[in-house]
Amino acid sequence: MAVRKTKRWANQNFEKVRSVLGTFTGVNGAVVDGQASKWLDAHINNEWTEHVIRHRALFDRDFIPQLSKVLSVAPEEHFVA
Numbered sequence: 709m710a711v712r713k714t715k716r717w718a719n720q721n722f723e724k725v726r727s728v729l730g731t732f733t734g735v736n737g738a739v740v741d742g743q744a745s746k747w748l749d750a751h752i753n754n755e756w757t758e759h760v761i762r763h764r765a766l767f768d769r770d771f772i773p774q775l776s777k778v779l780s781v782a783p784e785e786h787f788v789a
Contacts (some may be wrong), residue, residue: 711770718774725778 720723731744760766767775774785 715771715774718771719777722777726772726780729778739770 732748763769772783776785
């Protein structure tokens with residue numbers, strides 16, 4: 709039920725998620741300076757490995773439609789051959 713609610717929220721608020729993503733990234737996805745980048749660095753250093761192990765990927769595949777909206781890419785582009 710939590711995943712379903714999260715997906716619904718993300719579908720309805722993908723512009724908000726995109727805006728928050730913009731606080732971490734600048735031109736061409738480069739990480740920007742500031743508190744957001746400090747949080748991101750800490751997350752990558754302390755959480756990323758566990759996240760990848762848990763999902764067996766860089767992201768949860770169940771959220772590909774929502775990620776696609778946020779990133780403005782087709783769902784097929786999330787897969788690497």
